Amino acid sequence: MPATEINYDGLVGPTHHYGGLSPGNLASQRHAHQASRPRQAAIEGLDKARFLRSLGVAQAIIPPQHRPDIDTLRRVGFTGRDHEVLANARREDRSLLACAASASAMWAANAATVSPGADTHDGRVHFTPANLVSQFHRSLEAPATARTLRALFPDDAHFAHHLPLPASMRFRDEGAANHTRLTGAVGEPGVELFVFGRDIDDRTSHRPRRFPARQTLDASRAVARAHGLHPQRTLFAQQNPAAIDAGAFHNDVVAVGHEHVMLYHEHAFVETPTLTTQLRSAYRRLTQRDPLLIEVPHAEVSLPDAIGSYLFNSQLVTLPDGAMALVCPAECRERPLTHRYLERLEARGDNPIAQVHFVRVRQSMENGGGPACLRLRVVLTDEQRAAAHQGVMLTDELDGKLRAWVERHYREHLSPDDLADPRLLEESRQALDELTTLLDLPGLYDFQR
Ligand code: SUG
Numbered sequence: 001m002p003a004t005e006i007n008y009d010g011l012v013g014p015t016h017h018y019g020g021l022s023p024g025n026l027a028s029q030r031h032a033h034q035a036s037r038p039r040q041a042a043i044e045g046l047d048k049a050r051f052l053r054s055l056g057v058a059q060a061i062i063p064p065q066h067r068p069d070i071d072t073l074r075r076v077g078f079t080g081r082d083h084e085v086l087a088n089a090r091r092e093d094r095s096l097l098a099c100a101a102s103a104s105a106m107w108a109a110n111a112a113t114v115s116p117g118a119d120t121h122d123g124r125v126h127f128t129p130a131n132l133v134s135q136f137h138r139s140l141e142a143p144a145t146a147r148t149l150r151a152l153f154p155d156d157a158h159f160a161h162h163l164p165l166p167a168s169m170r171f172r173d174e175g176a177a178n179h180t181r182l183t184g185a186v187g188e189p190g191v192e193l194f195v196f197g198r199d200i201d202d203r204t205s206h207r208p209r210r211f212p213a214r215q216t217l218d219a220s221r222a223v224a225r226a227h228g229l230h231p232q233r234t235l236f237a238q239q240n241p242a243a244i245d246a247g248a249f250h251n252d253v254v255a256v257g258h259e260h261v262m263l264y265h266e267h268a269f270v271e272t273p274t275l276t277t278q279l280r281s282a283y284r285r286l287t288q289r290d291p292l293l294i295e296v297p298h299a300e301v302s303l304p305d306a307i308g309s310y311l312f313n314s315q316l317v318t319l320p321d322g323a324m325a326l327v328c329p330a331e332c333r334e335r336p337l338t339h340r341y342l343e344r345l346e347a348r349g350d351n352p353i354a355q356v357h358f359v360r361v362r363q364s365m366e367n368g369g370g371p372a373c374l375r376l377r378v379v380l381t382d383e384q385r386a387a388a389h390q391g392v393m394l395t396d397e398l399d400g401k402l403r404a405w406v407e408r409h410y411r412e413h414l415s416p417d418d419l420a421d422p423r424l425l426e427e428s429r430q431a432l433d434e435l436t437t438l439l440d441l442p443g444l445y446d447f448q449r
Contacts, residue, residue, distance in 0.1 A: 003187030010108035013064030019098030024211030025368035039410035041363030083422035090420035099137035108376040116379035121228025130175030131164040173219035177250035180257035184287040194220035195251035208244035258316035313370030323354035391440030
């Protein structure tokens, strides 16, 4: 059945800032409390989406969430009118204010796990919004993400929406950032690979010592079960604790897969040979062909280099002529080792990666989010695509309107002190209110009801 992989990019919200909120995410820690540039962040995201469209990739956007999240600040005990709630939070606990103001929903790879209809028991596209419970600021996203996904994929005949997994340590879930699909071609069934950081029962002895493992095996299994995936085409693999401790808080920082290709770091997984054997045989059973598993040796690109450059957080996409392009963060070009590796990969001729491109998403990168973090891949048949909400599909016209909207509403700079500014709350509301008209999503936000 004809199908398309659509990249739904998280549109950066007006409160983008550096809160230092994610332990284990080195960039977030490094840039903590620096001034941010929300307008630049949003434009960089739109530039990336425009560039991908120029390569022939279908693009849509996921609207930002409403921040600062006053309701959450009230739930944790701050009282008064909105501006008092903000001022009290700033006085008593700045980190809570930073959490409530985080624009972290921009990293759409953490919005949900998505299984295309070709993989699920009932032929519908299944969505499980990630509960993101391992980081407080990110856990705030789940309810609004669930509502947004229902608005973007509204027809029960085509789309199945699950609740986020129970909000407990046992079911820590970070969505598509720990989920890869290998398939013969878009629209065909695939092998779904779920990568977890920790088995909560410690049925294995591997676990990170320095930084949190943000995905559990129980969560991955629960999502696979809920989506009705075929057991023979579903694999679970553990992330190497050494990778987590080196700063790979999600698997998409050390591996990327698309169609029949997976590019991964030598130290990405525990027991890599077992995993690659399982992947090959599941893939072969499904397609009668071999997948192309490209292991990047530590000797060529060290784990710190991979994490520093976000080499694996690149987007691997199919071009209209069937070849592939790897769209990397500009940081990969700035580091001689990764740049040289990419030049060799492009020139090698033993893989379909015919083009390597670099995009600049600096503001997101400084919080630990590269190009691949900013998008959620959704494979839709033509019929499903027609049933999806059309207002968020990127066209030249919508792109132009969004740029003008960003210029009108976003601040150029934001410092940690600005987060309690009641005018920022008002500006964000106005911006989002107008956005719902641009995207034809009336009443998306609570404050509009
Ligand atoms: O969850 N950063 C995000 C980055 C997410 C990247 N996503 C993927 N790898 N798919 C995180 O750690 C930092 C926010 C701050 O510190 O202000 C943050 O949430």
